[in-house]
Amino acid sequence: MNRGDAAVTVALADDQTLFRDGVREILATNPGLRVVGEAAHGEAAIALCVERQPDVLLLDVEMPGPGTAAVLLQLRRLCPHTRTVVLTMHDDADIVHEAIECGAVAYLIKTIHRAELIAAVIAAAGESATVRLSVSRRTVERLVKQRRPTCEGTLTERELEVLRLTAQALSNAQIATRLRITEATVKRHLTNIYGKLDAVSRVDAVRKATAAHLIEGDQGKPIK
Template structure:
């Protein structure tokens, strides 16, 4: 009886240096658990390739032609929410780390990491819930991040929490409206207020931030084999 083949983790590479993309592609190709599904050399190309190919992970460089890494991350979160963005950069800067994690990146890695560390990080962000964030930065950057206070968010009302919990359960606006005996327009209004209070850019981002802040309980993740 043959053993079932594990599904490969599909990765897209976004870096304006061809040599860097070649190196990462070669590293990942040595592991049968990965496949490089696509590549991009600009921010807009990175968003387009995620929309077209729906990869599990986007490895994103910080400095590329286009609107900037934070904008790219937000656009990917809206257009391809199943894709988890891992920042891979030379910049060990707490301000950049904070900005990109707040934008929705699930990991921030330095290009000085070893191959095994990169492979482990990519596997981890796929296997674990979206609110888990990995860092591979210097001790000084971590210490500065620890000293920085997150932006205070306005408290959510009980109704907004109800809407957010049902959103976390992957319910549509229509399903939430039916469950709470309210209109879809009211659900949309609550979601708009939730986004503003949590500084979120999407449903997934709102759930991730609310879970990280312990406003709602984490959604149990089904076991996945790779």
């Protein structure tokens, strides 16, 4: 993209005010970047991008509101000009895969250096089809094995695991223990599941997934 002397406009979406302050200060060190707004939850991030049409959105994956997939799909439809960079603490192949499939142009872990962040934002504002990742080798190896699409209503393997255990009436804490993940991660998966299935509760999600033959009970029979 030949931007001339125009600054790259950036929106920040993270529910931690102190973290947003830090990112804003880092970006301010580069005169070619200009923060045009901030949001603390998913709906606000979408509204901000619709209003300001920033070149780049820095998006956390664990905020109140719609799941990451729902936010990315909405942004792809409403703000095709805005390119989304996921900036998160979660080094998880399922989340990376879902984010990239749903339209993110980069996935960065919050432990990166400030120079890497600035470089990623500038690169995201360009027209390159390259996807930028800053994740562990373990996550990259898992990504290589993941081939199937995960957006447009399709659940990831991890989300299916969570939903199957939910159908067995396990609590979030029990699911977290069974899958060796945090309870917060279970909640995030459930939020994404609700968004993809247009469900309003655990029971509704299980019912809709069963009706769509996404999950089954023993002997191949649908879960009641």
